[in-house]
Amino acid sequence: MDMACLEIPGTVQGDKDFTILSDHRVIKNLLEAEKAYIPSMNYFIIQSDIKPFMRKVVTQWMLEVCEEQKCEDSVLPLAVNIMDRFMCACVIKRQDFQLLGASCLLIASKLRCCNQLGVDLLCAYTDNSVTPENIQSWELLILSKLQWEMSAITGFDYVDQVIGRCSWGNDSTLLRRHSNTLVSVCYTEPSLIQYAPSLIAAACLCSAVRGLKLSSARQAASDICMMLNVDPINMELLVRFIDQTIEQSVSQSSTTQQQEVVQEEEISTKFAEYEQPETPTEVNNLYFCD
Template identity: 30%
Template structure:
């Protein structure tokens, strides 16, 4: 009876323990069922019956809180894991974190001690002050030595009286500078020949400092633009037809009120082009108009438009034809249009002898008549200008002098042939104008006007037999 009672007691105790274990197992299962499940990528956890729990639903073991965020306890983030998984308590987690911080500080301290030198700020300040004090002492010693040296030099050298300088006016008075102060005198100037450039040195338009050298250069450059005879190469061109073209170009110059340099340059362009290219008779006026267009672009401030040249030609040519002829002229002349002109030389010659406007206009009239004479296209521009001036002096009853010989570079006897050719040409033009049957009347009519002092009506020397 006693044995049976103890056995019964033992059996009862075992049953109680079994019941207690079963109740605990059911409670643990209920705790894990509270956790949100995810069947995506996950990790297996004990007590879940082999289910995959996503990592976002499991509290990290060594999670570090973000800066400024509240640190959560283990029981606040998720249900407490079982002891079988080796879960940390809050006290153990704090201890681990403290150990990690200590290890990190110890590592950084070792690196600083091995690699990075640590300076003592107080010692650095003392070193800097010592160095500055040492430098100041050196500078003071240098100043004292320099002062002693200068004092010794002053006392040892004889005393000189200080000169009083007037430094009040340091600006240069440009109005007191005369242009003659930097004017270069001409070499080999005869005693009886005045320096005409010296008289106009104050005139900026004359460029007196460079005038003599400029015309010396033009005298050499004109050799490059001598025109060879070309009429025999032109099948539909004659000297009379050329004179008719030049007469029309003079009329265009008057209508558009162009400079005389524009007219002379245009005629020179025509002669140079005809010496290189053949042209048909129907294109001769187009050639003259295109030459005037090019020359006006070179010399005029506001050249006439292309439409105006089409109109002045009575619409005989299209704008495209003018452009094509202009292109042909420029390519044939290699775009070299800066040519010395007889008109520029004549103006220089007249100024050298202080000719009046009426006398200068007479010389211009003779020179303009020379444009119509084909036999003079091969002469040098300076030579034709000097011959025109010589004929004008003969009309006025004056003589060639040493001043003109110096500035033109020609003796009177060197100009006789050209002078006689011009005299004959003027007589012919004036005679045809009086008979009213000449086609070339523009120049005589132009210089018979009061604006040009009616110089075309003056009597010219008789023709030599």
């Protein structure tokens, strides 16, 4: 009997489940459950060796790992949520921050990925500054500190629910992609640690709709606020923050690219000053003996 698996490798987006999308209890249950997974405090108060900019660096590294490995969009928000809740319960040293991030990525990938991130792969992403034994021991530490409550509600969980329930959700095929990207960006921002996932999702959806310049932008904002029980003023403030963050990121990226181009031109100019014949004279004067 031929037992070969003929499935196409990679991530395949499933079809919409209209039974779930038509049931109002789904979002209601998400809104109720999310309260248990919001970090209980601004942990920088108790983490004397950890600063907000360090969290930014570590979470951006986690984002890059997820992007390079083409992980599902839900992996990063869950990993960061696990990390934030752990930091509320346990004080760590700055030397262990990346190790904590790698361990949280391992746990999140087991829950949300078809193909989990390997321990050896995560070690390689840290330039082998940690060992597989380190990650495995920290995985158990995180699970014990959080009492195995790993399947948290994140901003990602609301995106498909909102898009699938609204008529404007089909106005652009890029809406889901843009919204999930913005959700990931929000989870790298230290100032949003204690923001409710529903508020983050609402602001990201609204920002994506406006960024794509959909004609239904005003209606979308109203629908999102009503569906996720979000204050329109709070959502607007967060939308502005997201837009500014993206603008700064694009500006910094553009500046970095321009600097790299200038450096390449300077190097090319310096090399051009040293003109050499295709075959140096010294080589023509060499005699090889048997």
